[in-house]
Amino acid sequence: MAAVPPPTPSSKHDILRAVYEDNLRVGDPAATSGHRTRRRAFAAPTLGPVPGPVLAPPVSRRFASAVIALAVVGVMLVGMIVQGLQAGAAQPAGQSASASAQQRGPMMGPSEEDPALSNARFSVDHPESLPIAELFNLQVNTIVIDPGHGGRDPGTLGATGMREKDITLDVALRLRDRLERHEGYRILLTRETDEAVALGDRVAFANDRGADLFVSLHVNWIPDASVAPLETYYFGLRADDATLQLAHGENAVSDYSVAEFNTMLQRAGNTVKFQESKELAVAVQHSLVRSAGETNAAASDWGVKAGPFVVLLGVESPAILAEMAAISNPDEEARLGTAAHRETLARSLEEGLIAYLQQRLLTPTPTATPHGSEEN
Amino acid sequence: MAQKKTKSSSKPDVLHIGIDLGTSRSAIVASNGKRTWVESYVGWPKDFVAKKMLGEGILFGEKALENRMSVTLVRPLENGVIRDGTARDEEAVRELIHHLIEEVHPEEGQRIQAAIGVPAEALKVNKLAIRDAVREYADALMVVSEPFSVAYGLDALTNAMVIDIGAGTVDFCVMHGTMPTEEDQRTLTIAGDYVDRQLKGLLEESHPEARFSETAVRHFKEQHGFVGTANGKLPMKASIGGKLTDIDVSKELKAACESIVPAITETAIDLIARYDPDFQEVVKKNIFVAGGGSQIKGIAEALEDALKEYGPCRVRVVDDPLFAGAEGALALAQDMPDEFWEDM
Numbered sequence: 001m002a003a004v005p006p007p008t009p010s011s012k013h014d015i016l017r018a019v020y021e022d023n024l025r026v027g028d029p030a031a032t033s034g035h036r037t038r039r040r041a042f043a044a045p046t047l048g049p050v051p052g053p054v055l056a057p058p059v060s061r062r063f064a065s066a067v068i069a070l071a072v073v074g075v076m077l078v079g080m081i082v083q084g085l086q087a088g089a090a091q092p093a094g095q096s097a098s099a100s101a102q103q104r105g106p107m108m109g110p111s112e113e114d115p116a117l118s119n120a121r122f123s124v125d126h127p128e129s130l131p132i133a134e135l136f137n138l139q140v141n142t143i144v145i146d147p148g149h150g151g152r153d154p155g156t157l158g159a160t161g162m163r164e165k166d167i168t169l170d171v172a173l174r175l176r177d178r179l180e181r182h183e184g185y186r187i188l189l190t191r192e193t194d195e196a197v198a199l200g201d202r203v204a205f206a207n208d209r210g211a212d213l214f215v216s217l218h219v220n221w222i223p224d225a226s227v228a229p230l231e232t233y234y235f236g237l238r239a240d241d242a243t244l245q246l247a248h249g250e251n252a253v254s255d256y257s258v259a260e261f262n263t264m265l266q267r268a269g270n271t272v273k274f275q276e277s278k279e280l281a282v283a284v285q286h287s288l289v290r291s292a293g294e295t296n297a298a299a300s301d302w303g304v305k306a307g308p309f310v311v312l313l314g315v316e317s318p319a320i321l322a323e324m325a326a327i328s329n330p331d332e333e334a335r336l337g338t339a340a341h342r343e344t345l346a347r348s349l350e351e352g353l354i355a356y357l358q359q360r361l362l363t364p365t366p367t368a369t370p371h372g373s374e375e376n
Numbered sequence: 377m378a379q380k381k382t383k384s385s386s387k388p389d390v391l392h393i394g395i396d397l398g399t400s401r402s403a404i405v406a407s408n409g410k411r412t413w414v415e416s417y418v419g420w421p422k423d424f425v426a427k428k429m430l431g432e433g434i435l436f437g438e439k440a441l442e443n444r445m446s447v448t449l450v451r452p453l454e455n456g457v458i459r460d461g462t463a464r465d466e467e468a469v470r471e472l473i474h475h476l477i478e479e480v481h482p483e484e485g486q487r488i489q490a491a492i493g494v495p496a497e498a499l500k501v502n503k504l505a506i507r508d509a510v511r512e513y514a515d516a517l518m519v520v521s522e523p524f525s526v527a528y529g530l531d532a533l534t535n536a537m538v539i540d541i542g543a544g545t546v547d548f549c550v551m552h553g554t555m556p557t558e559e560d561q562r563t564l565t566i567a568g569d570y571v572d573r574q575l576k577g578l579l580e581e582s583h584p585e586a587r588f589s590e591t592a593v594r595h596f597k598e599q600h601g602f603v604g605t606a607n608g609k610l611p612m613k614a615s616i617g618g619k620l621t622d623i624d625v626s627k628e629l630k631a632a633c634e635s636i637v638p639a640i641t642e643t644a645i646d647l648i649a650r651y652d653p654d655f656q657e658v659v660k661k662n663i664f665v666a667g668g669g670s671q672i673k674g675i676a677e678a679l680e681d682a683l684k685e686y687g688p689c690r691v692r693v694v695d696d697p698l699f700a701g702a703e704g705a706l707a708l709a710q711d712m713p714d715e716f717w718e719d720m
Contacts, residue, residue: 018555020716023518152565
């Protein structure tokens with residue numbers, strides 16, 4: 001590495017100016033939107049989150065995260081989602097449905113019940129009977145698997161010290177091996193080692209490589225150790241009918257891949273992403289629950305949900321985030337320590353993905369056996 | 377609450393505060409002379425019974441830890457960073473900051489201008505979340521990295537390196553007369569929590585019949601942690617078959633504390649080596665160790681010994697390590713020209 005030239009000391013005033021400018025770069029949604037928050041009275045009673053499906057993330061944080069992510073998605077989408085989230089931001093935080101893993105519960109509904117997300121949708125819902133990807137014979141070529149966390153970020157920790165980042169990586173590697181048996185797919189991982197990868201870099205990785213599907217793998221943690229919840233997230237906004245019909249007429253025999261189609265469709269809203277993300281989430285969740293029910297009596301189906309995860313927002317392709325196990329459940333943690341169980345998880349994810357692809361007619365004809373033998 | 381003579385604010389209508397938001401402990405120092413610290417734990421009663429029993433809707437620090445069976449305990453900067461999308465961690469940061477600011481008793485209507493030092497990783501990842509957390513309780517805010525705030529407080533703005541050994545991370549920062557950029561900083565995740573895990577693992581290996589709680593192990597390390605030569609036996613109480621028994625843990629404690637020295641040495645040299653040789657020589661003679669890890673007895677000497685292999689060096693532990701970051705942040709807040717303070 002080349003040596004850095006001798007530094008030039010600057011005055012304390014210059015350093016303070018640099019601190020000021022550095023802080024200025026953070027951006028301040030409230031300042032620009034004119035919604036400055038009043039300082040809370042210090043005598044006010046302190047109300048904190050309680051266990052269970054109650055608390056939502058701070059509205060301003062969600063708003064800010066959405067704004068950052070939307071810069072990636074595109075100008076049109078920015079307009080729509082900011083509008084929606086701003087509408088959501090007007091509500092008390094406690095009424096919002098978006099919550100962290102520690103605070104969400106089985107009764108929290110999917111996006112349909114979330115006013116913030118509902119407001120972020122197009123005004124006209126797209127009928128379920130018109131799946132764009134199927135109608136236009138879109139193909140899936142590249143599947144990006146995203147092992148959550150890594151490097152300095154261990155993710156959630158089990159009681160015995162087991163780290164989420166290790167499980168997600170191991171399962172992702174196994175899932176890649178399994179999916180590679182199905183001819184016609186390019187399977188990529190956002191990380192293949194224990195390294196820190198920023199969310200923005202994960203998004204860029206998927207987008208730069210033309211991902212057709214994006215699957216982010218995570219492991220859940222909740223305060224109640226007796227339950228092992230399974231849940232799958234998507235960021236889903238539906239297409240308006242008019243856009244669908246227009247695209248239908250002009251692209252009826254298209255051989256575009258999902259990624260190529262997405263690029264074109266962005267100006268009218270990323271319909272494929274929002275429509276297919278939910279379908280993919282349903283298929284994967286179904287497979288995970290079915291498999292978990294065979295091995296863990298504590299497994300609980302917390303369903304498919306929409307959530308404003310940055311990584312799901314930024315990726316241009318259909319994207320899901322699967323909480324495929326719960327490390328807070330002692331039995332589940334013990335099982336996660338075995339290669340056999342991690343292989344089972346990989347198989348469940350594979351089954352969910354293949355089921356989705358076949359159901360949506362997005363898959364090339366497999367030439368390999370979808371469900372290979374167990375590897376331990 | 378401890379009080380210390382601090383440069384008083386020239387404007388009584390403005391209260392300057394400096395906060396060190398740490399993984400393990402958080403401290404605050406205000407221009408009205410008040411200062412305090414708290415363990416960075418926030419606890420919410422698990423149910424109404426717990427709430428009634430505790431008599432409070434939220435607990436902080438040691439009190440939250442003591443009642444950990446009755447509360448949902450959150451350590452928001454567990455690994456030196458607020459995990460993305462974890463609303464409860466963000467809520468805990470917000471409440472922690474609220475609690476700290478309340479502890480220095482700002483007057484009604486007083487404008488609060490705050491500077492907060494945070495772990496370097498949190499500065500990169502969570503600056504926006506931290507601004508949101510403070511927004512309700514302060515009028516204007518500057519967020520800086522912890523080692524930089526320590527350096528600012530020491531007036532070690534050039535020809536110096538600060539090694540801030542925290543619980544979640546060890547942050548390195550080289551000062552050369554400008555605000556440090558990412559190239560001037562490094563972060564290691566092998567830090568205080570890592571030492572705790574090492575110690576617990578070693579103890580369980582040496583004494584499989586005994587049970588050691590994480591809290592007890594951490595407290596023992598904080599009280600007796602050392603590197604180098606042991607001064608006799610170090611008995612620690614452990615439960616063996618339900619009976620509290622003294623066990624000599626000096627060997628395990630020494631091994632656990634020394635386990636972080638090679639990584640710190642290697643990282644320090646790696647960071648220093650990217651500068652011009654002349655500057656390297658100067659910096660190596662002006663290294664400050666801060667953070668909770670600086671209280672490991674003999675850590676400065678151990679680092680100095682290890683670094684001597686690369687030439688003459690001098691390593692010192694900062695005075696008042698518990699408040700060094702907060703004092704530096706306060707100094708920065710007080711020095712910051714008015715035109716640089718903008719309402720949030």
